Amino acid sequence: MGGAVGKSGSPRKVSIPETKLEAKMVEAMQQRASEGSAMKSFNSIILKFPKIDESLRNCKAIFEQFDEDANGAIDHEELQKSFHKLEITFTEEEINDLFEACDINAYMGMQFNEFIVLLCLVYLLKDDPTALRTKSRMGMPKLEATFETLVDAFVFLDKNKDGYVSKSEMVQAINETTSGERSSGRIAMKRFEEMDWDKNGMVNFKEFLFAFTRWVGIDEMEDEEDE
Template sequence: MYYHHPLAWHDTKLFQVVAGMGGAASRFTQRRVERDLDNKVVEALRERVRTRKKTFKSVDSITMRLPSFKDGLRDIRDIFDHYDGDSNGTIDKEELRSCLRQLQVQMSEKGVDSVHRYCDIDNRKGIQFQEFVVLLCLMYLLFGPNVTRQVSEFESVKLNYVFDELIDAFLFFNKEGGGKMRRKDVTQRMNETSHQERTPSHITTQLFKDMDLDRNGKVNLKEFLFAMIRWAGLETDEDDSNETSP
């Protein structure tokens, strides 16, 4: 005969609560990882603002560079395919560890896991090609030109130029290097150099929405880079024909 222990229901509820706490702890850890990496990026951006001259003077000057961004980044596809050892279109954690070792980026195992989560922008449990481009750009910002030399000695100058311009494009909107772009920043920068009609608010709103992937009202560098790479039209395994462009 089945005996139902009077505490069984409470045990089940306790298990559910503990499981829920575990999930909450995991989300908290991930948010902390994001904050830590965002803070490192902000430090690098502020140093860049302090030491470099501004490149872009208008949104149009950024938009006109999109074809050159695409041309400069196209060769990264071969690099991605090289590190995608199982050719499944995704860089997993072990493949990322191999990649960072070859790029001579010194990072702990925990650090690699953190970067993998951070650059998995669409939450598909791995780094796809566009996210890999974002990863390389962030590593270039944080660790310097040696990263691109390890990617390709022959292509390093071109990659440095493109990465510099992509980062400077973000700083056009985020002038102080604080690391968070808001919709008002986009609206202000799109209109301050225009001598004609102001850009309609629905256009600036949609443009910001396309960049604000986590819908928190702020766009950090990785979100901006991801949007710029899509707008440049880099080839992916998916059909990007319906993506919005600025």
Template sequence: MIHLQPTSTIPYTDMGGAASRLATPIKQRRVEKDLDNKVVEALRERARARKKTFKSVNSITMRLPRFKDGLRDIRDVFDHYDVDSNGTIDNEELRSCMSKLQVQMSEKEVDDVHRYCDVNSRKGIQFQEFVVLLCLMYLLFGPGVTRQVSEFESAKLNYVFDELIDAFLFFNKDGDGKMRRKDVTQRMNEASHQERTPSHITTQLFKEMDLNKNGSVNLKEFLFSMIRWAGIETEDEGSNETSP
């Protein structure tokens, strides 16, 4: 169970609605930080317990078709929980999903995770974000999550989620859960010192991953980007996404 620390509200003053308008973003940032910290803790534990999977950026890029194949079957799961078939999983639908996955979370925690995984801020979880959510649940709660998604496909999903998480750890050498532009540049060039990747390419690649433009990429943003590059698309997106 994800135990989130209660967030304090901003004292309501004579400024009227200004205080309440400010309270929500601050609370949300605190929740996101709390979830980020829990993900970092899980990543560090994983890095200590597992051998490194990837030795170069090319080895990650070559796995993209396999990632796509392994994640394709999640579409049926998404459609099952998208009860109203509008291409988005809302809070109520997500609660049903978490119950099915046997992830013990309070309604508030489900709401917090829902907002956390709403990467593109379209007020609901689309298919790519749903894949990100399942991968994060797998990291935090273990393989029981994938068994509930699909008993038949659980081994395949475990493999894909493991490699997606390990791909992030390949870039995140500091182990703090934050990938920076220098990490991308260093990793893309360390395999060959003779043919260095042009800086404008590594810069563009990092910008595509840094979805909230804060100068670092967390696991959530990295997963969302990798899923797009693998060709896992939502109903309203084309197939012309930039790939690494």
């Protein structure tokens, strides 16, 4: 089976990265996929939800540290300062790309769930010459383990190791878990639609992360605090 051919033999949609950041993200994920995944089923990912949820919520302290004006969002200047504090060396263009990529709702700054996605992307790119490990500077070694689990989960779903998850790959992952139960197709479609927010038929790691923050209820936590 070729890389651009789906399970049924028909050509699969190939997504072209829109930005340099996405290209790096896809390349890094392809590299990780070549190493394989420890995940054995979609259920094994679901079982990790509580630990991942707890770890991500602990990021709130980091978020509040960088949100200097305490307005509930990190603006571009605050993001630059936070990178400086963490000794993460990104160019101005890369910081702009990260900010624009994660500030998906175009608010006046980065919300908490968007900040989590940004930290995980920095973790993924940490082996890039422009990025450093964040673990020691954040003082939260558990956070790195959580990000590693999220990377591993995406690799498990990315069956053909091209850096994206397609609809057919999601169906395959769910079917492996549910042993062909009648509802498995509907579950896979629902999960895929929740991830594919730009509706292009392919899910990159950033889209997967945003869906994950919703699955574990990080968005709901934000709404509660707003009330």
